[in-house]
Structure formats: C-alpha cells, structure tokens
Amino acid sequence: MKSGRQLLTAGVTALAPAIWGSTYLVTTEWLPPDRPLLAATVRALPAGLILLAFACTLPTGIWLWRSLVLGTLNIGAFLFLLFVAAYRLPGGIAAVIMTAQPMFVLILAALFIGEKTRLLHVVACALGTGGVVLLVFKGTVALDFIGVVAALGGAACMATGITMTKRWGRPAGVGLLPFTGWQLVAGGLVLLPFTLSIEGLPTTLTGTNVLGFAYLISLGAVISYAIWFRGMERLPALAVSFLALASPIVATLLGYLFLHEALSILQLVGILVIIAAALLAQPRPTEPRTLGPTATAGIR
Known part of the structure; x- marks a missing residue:
C-alpha cells in the first residue's frame, strides 16, 4: 500500500515537468520570437505575485534569504542558464548535459540530507543519461564551451535547489501555495534585470502571444511549481530529480504530434529507458521518506 502511494505521488509530481515539456511548443508557436528571457520572467514573476495576492503571506526572518536562495536556484538562475545553453548548443546536446542533474543530486543528497546512495541509484543515473541520448541526441557537433558550462551550471542549480528545498522544508504554518509564490517572485526578480537589459519589453503583442503567456503563468508556473514542490516534500531528492x-x-512527443517532427524507434526505446530509470530511482517500500525539518508542517 505504501509503495502504491509513493508511485502515485511520483506520478502526480511528474505532471510538473511534463507541463514544462509542453512550454517548448507554446514558446515557439505562441510567444514573440527570440525572447526567451521575457518568457521566463513572465512565467515566474506574475505567477508568484498572483499566489502571494491570494495567500497574503510574506516570508519573514530567516525565510527572507532562504526564499531568495531557493527561488534563485530553482527558478531564476536555472532558467537563465538553461536559455543560455539552449542558444549556444543544439537542443540534444543541452538535454544530454542536463542529465548530470540526478548525479549531482545523488552526491548532494548524501552530503547534506543523509540520503543513502545505492548501486541501483547509480544504475538509474546511467540509464537516464542513456535514455536521453537515444531520445534527443542527433549526430556529432562541435561543443561551445560557454554553452556546456551553462548547461552544467543549470543542472547544478536544479540539483542544489532540490537538495536545499529538502533540507529546509518550509516554515511551520505556511501553506504550499505561498511557499511556491515566494520562490516564483524571487526567481522572477532575479531574471527581471537581465530581461530588461538584454531583450527589453515587446512593443506589440498579439492575441496568440497573450494566450501563450497566460498558459505559462497558469499551467507553466502556478500549477506546475505547486505540484513540483509538493513532490519534493513527499519523495526523496533523487526520486524527484529523475x-x-x-x-x-x-x-519530443508534442513535436511529433503538432510539428510533424520525426519519431524513430530509437527515440521510443529512449522513452522506455528513461521511464525505467525513473522507476528504479523511486523509493522501495522499506525506504523511509526523507523530508526537510519542517516539511511536514502545514501540508495541505
């Protein structure tokens, strides 16, 4: 029964990155072209402000700087580095490098929150990387040094964000939605000066652009990040990272369905390998859940 609940929690949590996967299609088809930083900022900052307006709860004391740290790691710096990598590397190369993230979590979780490292976890990391290679990697290309560093930095940011979210939990009496809002606002504020200085604001927006931004704010941030942080509280760090x-x-699947991109047998095998890796990384029935020190407080 416990194993079934854990798999259900994992399945619900996986909805968040699944939604994020759809944002590639939304960005290319519905948003103003060549404005990735604008998309990231609009995705984070308004969503966070909406959550704070409903929750009417602001961070105080130690959570002022903790929220800034978590928001920077989980959202602001991560998205910025991700877009730098996307611009300077082919998407397949960037995705493969980003699969270093579970390995980073494996190390950080062992050092900072006491999660045990098992051979099965190492095998899952290898399988996950192999699956992504089959899914997205195409051909041999020259590597851009800055792009590689940015991709590795993005993976490290996400891994550190997951680990520190597990370590700190959230403050007693604070619900999941305001906790999510704190981080979205912090991440959006980190992104805002880069957006204004590098891209600026668009002079015109179409109805399709507005619809795309509404999707990013609602499903792409408010709902997905609340699901993601809920999963962080209830699953081990490594399980979440996968x-x-x-x-x-x-x-990849949306590109095949809506953009008429090819989908090969090897890519289908890659999808199955990734799913197998994620299942291997999930906790066994005998493994205790690892929560942050206050993560159980105020869960609702």
Whole structure:
C-alpha cells in the first residue's frame, strides 16, 4: 500500500515537468520570437505575485534569504542558464548535459540530507543519461564551451535547489501555495534585470502571444511549481530529480504530434529507458521518506 502511494505521488509530481515539456511548443508557436528571457520572467514573476495576492503571506526572518536562495536556484538562475545553453548548443546536446542533474543530486543528497546512495541509484543515473541520448541526441557537433558550462551550471542549480528545498522544508504554518509564490517572485526578480537589459519589453503583442503567456503563468508556473514542490516534500531528492526527465519526453512527443517532427524507434526505446530509470530511482517500500525539518508542517 505504501509503495502504491509513493508511485502515485511520483506520478502526480511528474505532471510538473511534463507541463514544462509542453512550454517548448507554446514558446515557439505562441510567444514573440527570440525572447526567451521575457518568457521566463513572465512565467515566474506574475505567477508568484498572483499566489502571494491570494495567500497574503510574506516570508519573514530567516525565510527572507532562504526564499531568495531557493527561488534563485530553482527558478531564476536555472532558467537563465538553461536559455543560455539552449542558444549556444543544439537542443540534444543541452538535454544530454542536463542529465548530470540526478548525479549531482545523488552526491548532494548524501552530503547534506543523509540520503543513502545505492548501486541501483547509480544504475538509474546511467540509464537516464542513456535514455536521453537515444531520445534527443542527433549526430556529432562541435561543443561551445560557454554553452556546456551553462548547461552544467543549470543542472547544478536544479540539483542544489532540490537538495536545499529538502533540507529546509518550509516554515511551520505556511501553506504550499505561498511557499511556491515566494520562490516564483524571487526567481522572477532575479531574471527581471537581465530581461530588461538584454531583450527589453515587446512593443506589440498579439492575441496568440497573450494566450501563450497566460498558459505559462497558469499551467507553466502556478500549477506546475505547486505540484513540483509538493513532490519534493513527499519523495526523496533523487526520486524527484529523475522525474524531471519527463520534460524532454513530452517535448519530443508534442513535436511529433503538432510539428510533424520525426519519431524513430530509437527515440521510443529512449522513452522506455528513461521511464525505467525513473522507476528504479523511486523509493522501495522499506525506504523511509526523507523530508526537510519542517516539511511536514502545514501540508495541505
């Protein structure tokens, strides 16, 4: 029974990166072209402000700087580095490098929150990387040094964000939605000066653009990040990190369905390998859940 609940929690949590996988299609088809930082900022900052307006709860004391740290790691710096990598590397190369993230979590979780490292976890990391290679990697290309560093930095940011979210939990009496809002606002504020200085604001927006931004704010941020942080509270850090691999799976499938991109047998095998890796990384029935020190407080 416990194993079934854990798999259900993992399945619900995987909805968040699945939604993020759909944002590639939304961005290319519905948003103004060549404005990735604008898309990231609009995705994070308004969503966070909406959550805070409903929750009417602001961070205080130690949670002022903790929220800034978590928001920067989980959202602001991660999205910025992700877009730098996407611009300077082919998408397949960037995705493969980002699969270093579960390995980073494996190390950080052992050091900072006491999660045990098992051979099965190492095998899952190898399988996950192999699955993403089959899914998205095409041919041999020259590597851009800055792009590679950015991709590795993005993976490290996400891994550190997952680990520190597990370590700190959330403050007693604070619900999941305001906790999510704190991080979205912090991440959006980190992105805002880069957006204004590098891209600026668009002079015109179409109805399709507005619809795309509404999708990013609602499903792409408010709902998906609330689901994601809920999963972080209830699953081990490594198990959560593998669920992020649902994003390239969904992006590939949507590209096939709506953009008429090819889908080969090897890519289908890659999808199955990624799913197998994610299942291997999920906790066994005898493994205790690892929560942050206050993660059980105020869960609702």
